Each structure stands twice: as structure tokens, then as C-alpha cells.
Amino acid sequence: MYVIEVEDLYFSYDGKTNVLEGVSFKVGEGEFVGVVGPNGAGKTTLFKLLLSFLKPLRGSVKLFGKDIRHFREWERIGYVPQRLGVEQNFPATVKELLSLVADRERAKEIAEYLHIDFYIDQQFLKLSGGQQQLILLGMALASNPQLLLLDEPTAGLDIHAQMHITHILRELSSNEGKTVFMISHDIGLVLKNADKVLCLNRNVYYYGEPEGSVEVIEELFGISRGVRNGTP
């Protein structure tokens, strides 16, 4: 059984221009898949369709073998959104945020696992970008999900924070068998860590091993060198 099955998926916001056209792919258990593509390629839209925030124009989406229209086991999915759009004076602490999605015992476990326990009483908005991403990852892990959907979890972070988060994701995939499906603009990071790369630009340009994706990525982003070194 596949964790994600997408078949001939179409979507349009205005009914005229398709954001996604005939997208098909399957993701197996424990796989780490990196989704890359230029701005406006439909990556975040694809996530919203997987989370049932949007309804497909055509085609099907299955999660854990079940059609998305009938899927109700959302605790099996952990999600890290791209933007929070939270008010600048939002006052909640890390502990308060974790308590919204996990009981005390589980919140403690997550805090220890992610090493965020020493700033658990601090306000979320006063933390660095990397620390905030760890909290969001912690919230996503609250229900011990089998599938993690992450929309740009390393965007805007310094290299240490990027490496730290990627290391945790790699560990969750390899050691705990969680399926990781991650959008990233950092092609080097995806090529280095993902088991598979999904190159998206309205439809799937490439889906497979990272090694085979380099030429497609170069073509997709209009670049000619440097991808292999992670510096496009």
C-alpha cells in the first residue's frame, strides 16, 4: 500500500488556467521525497489538495489507500505550513502551543526529542527562525504521524538550522519509518537528503532517484551548472 497516490490530478483556482495538469505519482512507506519546482509551479497547491483544503478539478488523491474524499484519519498526518500569518503580538509560549496538540506527556517527549525543552517557556515569536521551525515540526509530530508534509521547512534559515532540521527529517524517515514529503527551494539540500525527487511545474517533469533529476532541474530552473554541488 502506498502512503500517497496521486492520479491524473488537475486543479485550477479560476476555472481557466490550470495550476496542476495531469499530475501522477506514488510515495511509498518510509520514503523521503523532495518536491522542487519554480515559483508558481503548483507545489503548495499540491499540498493543499493532499490535505483536502482544496478539491481537485479532476483526478484522484489517495492517502494510505483511501480516497481523500472519505479520508478522516488526519492524526496520521503531520503538517508544517509555509507561512503562519500570525499577528506580531501573538503571545503564546512554546509550552502552550504544544499543549494545543498534545497531552503533557507527549509534549514533554517531543520537547526532549527535538531538544527544545530549554526554551519551552519562551514566547514562540521571540525565537529564531530555526527554533520556530522546530516548534512547528514538534506540533506536526504530536500525533505521532506516519506521513509528514513539510512546506519549505528550511526557508530563510541559516546553514546550521537547515542542517539540523534536515538531519532530524532524515532520522525520522530512516529510523522511524515515517514518510517525509517536503517542498524545498534548496535543490542541493533535496539532492543530498531525499530518496526521491519530484520535479513539478504544473505537471510532473521528473520523479525518481536524485541522481537522474539533475538535468531536468537544470532545464526547469534555466540553469546550466552547479546543481550537483548544491549551488544552483
Add this chain to the structure above:
Amino acid sequence: MELLSYDFVQRGILTGLMVGISSALAGVFLILRRMAFLGAGLSHAAFGGIALSMVLGVQPFLFTAFFTLLVGNLVQLVTSHRRVPGDAAIALVFSGGVALAVLILGWVKGFGEYIFGYLFGNILMVTREELLFTSLSFLIVLIFFSLSYKRLVLLSFSEELAKLKGTNIALMNHLLISVSSLVIVLAIKAVGIILASSMIVIPSLTALLIGRSFLSSVLISVGVSVLSVLMGIVLAFYYDLPPSGATVGAMILLFSLAFLKKSLSS
């Protein structure tokens, strides 16, 4: 204390405490949901409701509560599909409510003095009937925020995460608007139509400035609100001032102190 020996003061204090707590609770979530201006919009929409209740000869508070609740939910409905921006919809009901009241007052003569009481409120003139209405509304507000606290905090943090955790966003927004409409009608009795939104905005804004956690912000908001209402009543009683102006003046004073503290510490 001499002050507490008067029935009307006791009713005023009780009403003030309940209105203060209700508006402070609603205010924190409205500000964090970027709906701070809703208080001003709904209180002015309520003006139309009050004028209409006078013409129809029905109980003004009950009628205005239903009227405001209806208007609030209509605002939520037209803005939820993003066809009309939220602030524009609120501006529409703001002016619409005032226009309705002006039309009615121009048409039916003799309500001028009566309406003055609603424009500026007077917490020291609360009737037993109004106290009962306030108590019931206060109970509804408390039950709603006790049951929905965690959902509302998550919703203020991320709508997408709240949705994934099973929160019906549209329903929760309608419930928050409905409860806030009720709170606005309560605040009108305390400080009047013109100043009602200050009960929603100022204590919450003060709390969000200095609160170190969500819970502490909610508690500070309640504290500022209750303290301001009590200061307003005491000042009004001893110095013969309008209670609404004294209450909002106390809120602004507490906000200024919090702002100063924040500025000095950062």
C-alpha cells in the same frame, strides 16, 4: 464603604465586572484574528437596532442583541468568500447602522433623550432586567470561551493547523462573531455605542503588549478591564463624572503605563 450601600451602584459594579470580563476575553481573540475594528462596526450597527426597537416597541436590549448578531454573521458570511474585504464590510455596517438610526430618529420624534443614554451609556443606571440579561449573556460568553479556548488559540496561530486538527473554521468564526456581538451589546450599556469598541480593544491591546504567555495575556486583559470599570464607577460616583468617559479614560491610562513599561524594558 458608602458607595456600596446603594442598590444602583451594586448593580453597576456587578454589570461592569461581567461586561469587563466578557469584552476582555473576546477582545484578545478578535485582535489576534485581525478583527479589532469589528467592535466599532457592530456597536454602530447596534445603534440602528436600538432605534428600530423603539419604533417597533420591543425590548431594546434583547432586540438589539439579535439584530447585532444577525449583522455580525452577515459580515462574516460576505467576507468568508473573500468577495468583500473584511474591513470594508465592517465599514459598511458601521455607516449602515448609523444611517438607519438617523433615518428613524428623523422620522419618529421624541426619542432624542432616550437615544442619548445609549450613545454614551451609564453603568450606574442599569435596571434589574438589564442585570439579568447581562448575567445570562455573561454565562454564554464564559461557556463559549471555556469550551473553545484551545481551538481559538490554535485558530489564531494557524487556520491550516486548526483545520487539520478538526476545527470547523467557518463555524468557529461565526460563533466568535456571535459571542462578540453579544459582548458589544453588553458594552453599550456600560460605556455607550460610541465607546463600546474601546472595551474590546484597549484592555486586550494592553495585555498583548506586556503578557508573557497566552494565558497571562488573557488574565491581564481581564484585570485591566475590571480595574478600569471599577475606577470608572468610583470616579463617576465621587466626582460626578460620566462613568463611560471615566472608564475608558482609566483604560487609556493603564495602556499608557503598559506602553511605557514595554518601551523602557526593550
